[in-house]
Amino acid sequence: MKKFIFALILFSLFLSCKDESKASVLEINEDAKAISKEIKDSVVVESEAIIEKVVPKTTKQIKEELTAKGFKTFDYVDKKTQDTILMQQYFMAFLKRGPIRGQNEEESAELQALHIAHLKKMYDLGYADISGPFGDDGNLRGITIYNVPTLKMADSLANSDPMVIAGRLNIEIHPWWAGKGFPLR
Structure with a gap:
């Protein structure tokens, strides 16, 4: 006016x-x-x-996109809700205590900073969905869940972690299935 x-x-x-x-x-x-x-x-x-209208993708569209990218999926119908649940294969990397733990405090701090930067990069690039340490001082130190289509890719990304390269951590990876789009609560 x-x-x-x-x-x-x-x-x-x-x-x-x-x-x-x-x-x-x-x-x-x-x-x-x-x-x-x-x-x-x-x-x-x-x-x-x-103004843009956001149209949610159907389960079928999401499944087709994931399959085209090489991801393994399956779906099923929930008997109670009659919703179609899409399951996707992820890869859970267990970070275990490695054989080389003799770094001094300064070297350990530098490796930790590089480790955190690596995990952040994996998250920013969309390769990892969640990472974190365990709360005890056991042999298992933490996990990272990789959102990639193959075990080979997850293994390569996990083994490029500076802590793994330095021998402070070892990696053990397992395929893991989860419902696509279900958030943590």
């Missing part, structure tokens, strides 16, 4: 400054209506461009 009033004022000033005969009120009103229509049309076009 402010744009319309501003445009109308500018237009009126422009016409009043002309040496030629002044426009009639009727002409000014017609021009003002045209400007108003242009402004309204542009606002509608802008607002339509901003």
Whole structure:
């Protein structure tokens, strides 16, 4: 509305400054209506461009996309809800205490920083969905769940961890099935 009033004022000033005969009120009103229509049309076009309708994918579409990328899946119908549940194979990497634990405090801290950076990179690239340490001081140190299509890929990514390369951790990987899209609670 402010744009319309501003445009109308500018237009009126422009016409009043002309040496030629002044426009009639009727002409000014017609021009003002045209400007108003242009402004309204542009606002509608802008607002339509901003609003996007999100259409959720069907289980069938998700399954087709995953299969095309090489993931293993299966689905079943929940007897109680009659919902189709899509199961996807992930790979759970168990990080175990490695044979080389003699690093000094400074080296250990540097390896830990590199380890965390590696896990963050895996998450940012979409290769890992969740990682974390165990809360005790046992032989199992933590897990990472890889969201990749093959065991070979999960193994390669897990073994590129600086802690594994340094021998401070070992990796043990197992295929693991989970319902696609089910969040942690």
